[in-house]
Every structure is written in C-alpha cells, then in structure tokens.
Amino acid sequence: MRLKSFTAKTLSDAMAEVRKALGENAIIVATREEGGEVRVTAALDDSPLPPAPPPTATPYFEDEALEPESQDAIDQVVQALEHHSVPRDLIEHLTDTLQAFDLEQPILALGAALDATFSFQPLPEGRAERPIMLVGPPGAGKTLSIAKLATRLALKGQPVSVITTDTDRAGGIEQLAAFTRLLKVDLLEVEDFGALPDALSVRKDAQQILIDTAGQNPYDPQALGQLGRTIKQIKAEAVLVLPAGLDAAESAEVATAFAAAGASRLLATRLDMARRLGSLLAAAWRGRLRFCDAGASSSVTVPLAPLNPMALARMLLPESEQKVNAQTGTHS
Numbered sequence: 001m002r003l004k005s006f007t008a009k010t011l012s013d014a015m016a017e018v019r020k021a022l023g024e025n026a027i028i029v030a031t032r033e034e035g036g037e038v039r040v041t042a043a044l045d046d047s048p049l050p051p052a053p054p055p056t057a058t059p060y061f062e063d064e065a066l067e068p069e070s071q072d073a074i075d076q077v078v079q080a081l082e083h084h085s086v087p088r089d090l091i092e093h094l095t096d097t098l099q100a101f102d103l104e105q106p107i108l109a110l111g112a113a114l115d116a117t118f119s120f121q122p123l124p125e126g127r128a129e130r131p132i133m134l135v136g137p138p139g140a141g142k143t144l145s146i147a148k149l150a151t152r153l154a155l156k157g158q159p160v161s162v163i164t165t166d167t168d169r170a171g172g173i174e175q176l177a178a179f180t181r182l183l184k185v186d187l188l189e190v191e192d193f194g195a196l197p198d199a200l201s202v203r204k205d206a207q208q209i210l211i212d213t214a215g216q217n218p219y220d221p222q223a224l225g226q227l228g229r230t231i232k233q234i235k236a237e238a239v240l241v242l243p244a245g246l247d248a249a250e251s252a253e254v255a256t257a258f259a260a261a262g263a264s265r266l267l268a269t270r271l272d273m274a275r276r277l278g279s280l281l282a283a284a285w286r287g288r289l290r291f292c293d294a295g296a297s298s299s300v301t302v303p304l305a306p307l308n309p310m311a312l313a314r315m316l317l318p319e320s321e322q323k324v325n326a327q328t329g330t331h332s
Ligand SMILES: Nc1nc2c(ncn2[C@@H]2O[C@H](COP(=O)(O)OP(=O)(O)OP(=O)(O)O)[C@@H](O)[C@H]2O)c(=O)[nH]1
Pocket: 136, 137, 138, 139, 140, 141, 142, 143, 144, 145, 166, 213, 214, 215, 216, 241, 269, 270, 271, 272, 273, 295, 296, 297, 298, 299
C-alpha cells in the first residue's frame, strides 16, 4: 500500500492529479481543506492481489482496504511530521515504511520506520580506532560538543587528547582551553590542517583523540575540498554538527556538502531550543549520515545523549506517547 497526498485549488483538480499519478484504482483515504487549498490523500494497493475468495465469502469493498484506526494512526504521524517541517518525500517514505508495523501504537510504528530508514550509531565512550573530528558551519556547537565529549571520557578515566585547528579566530582557543584546563586534558593547537598528521603522531597514546575545527562555509568548495582531503589523510571519523530548528531544505544541502567532504555521522545540537526537528531528519536523509549523539543544553555539565529511533520518535510524536502511557498506565 502506497500513500500519497495531492494538493490543488479545488477538489476536482486534486482528484484529477490523483488519477494522473495513481490511476483509476486509487483509494481516497482522506480529503482536507488547508489554507484555501484541498489536500487529498490517496492510497494505491500495489501489493500482489489476494487469492480469489471462496464463492460464499462476503464481497470485498475497496473502502475496507484501509482500517479506520490504521488511517488515524497514519494521519497522526503525517501531521506530526508536517508540523516538524519534514520534507514531503521523506514523509511519504516514512508513512510507506511504517505501514509494515503495528499501527495501534503510532509511536512504536514511527520508531520502527525511523529505525528502518536511518542508521543510529552513538560515538564511542571508550577507545576509538580513529580520531573523531567535529566539522560543520560556524556556531553549530562543535566546540561545546568537544568539551562535552572530553568531559564524558575524562570522568570515565579514559585518556583523551583534544586538538584544535581553530587557531585563527580570536577567542577560538580560549573557550576550549578553559574546559580542558578544568578537566586536566591536553590541548594541542594546530595552525593548519597540514600539521594534523604530526599532531596525531604526538598524541598516539591517547585512547581517543577529539579534533575541534573552525566553522566552514558549506558552499565554499575550496575550503570543503581541503577539509575532505584532511579527513581522508588522517582517516578521521568526521561528524557533522548541526543545530535543530533550521530550515529543512537548507540543512539537507549543508549535510550533502559536508557528507561529500567525508562526514559520516550527524551530531544534533540545541534540541532544547528548537520545536522543529525536520531539518535534522532532512540532513541525515539527504547526506546519508548516521545519527549519533545529541546536545540539549548550553551547559558543559549536561552531557550529550545518544540518539536512538525511539528517542527520536518520542520527540516527534510526544502526544502519542502520552496517549500510550494513559492506556498502559505508565509514566514517561
Ligand atoms: N542551548 C544550547 N546552546 C548550545 C547547544 N550547543 C551549543 N550551544 C551554544 O551555541 C553557541 C555556539 O557553540 P560553539 O560550541 O561555540 O559552536 P562552534 O560550532 O564551535 O562555533 P564556531 O567555532 O564559531 O564555528 C554557544 O553559545 C553554545 O553555548 C545546545 O545544545 N543547547
């Protein structure tokens, strides 16, 4: 079963769009007026036909193809994803995917669909084979996240070393130096990317090496080209740091640019300051990035939390979670 929405000025225009895209067999599952336009959600059952019913069976009506409760659940998820400004093609992909799961509990179905669509891999809390390099646009939260990661490791007694390449900007080093002094963690300042391989050999005994970088303009091919060559040369695990609450299309393009330079994971920040998470989903989807950890505080004492599909589903569908809890009598 595929679900698709069509918006037009009038119902007959929207129905014409439905027939053009899905043919005469499309099943209309919902029509809605929105901002002076009509939105029709239609379904096409393209699964193999069921075996012919025995002659005494009750006739099969198209309207029964989609149970009303299932449709409620799908609507609930679609509305939540629209509220978060998730791009249309991703909403369709997620609603297609979640129909394979138990729709009585939309939050579980969404969690399963997120699990099937995205990869989740938190950053290691112990020894890491490769240096972890945080990259991203200016002000994304790279330095604070480095401080949080270093704190997490230092508190566990893991030898950690921090390197920063953000040496040009006034105040770039002082901010990080203040954290590392407190943690009694080594901080190595590297003037340019070219000196990074030597810096790594100096720090080869550290269980984990964290590299902070200066903010990069995602649309500067020269700067990103140089970043990409460095990531490759030092075999770093490059993590794109991106705040929540940005424009979804813009975030998707930023993620695509950093992914092309070699970023493979997405660390989300400012979850405490945003009510729209669509930009993060769009970034991970377009950049094919694995979600790792997430930050929700400007305080270094509040650690990053690993992101997983259910945590993400809860953030996207908080009301549904409350309904499930009310039904089961549990508290979150
Ligand atoms: N509320 C909140 N603030 C955050 C979070 N992460 C970062 N910040 C704040 O965002 C601002 C920028 O954070 P930085 O860590 O300096 O960002 P950056 O990516 O290192 O910035 P540049 O080095 O200038 O590129 C600071 O004021 C941080 O305190 C978060 O999860 N929540």
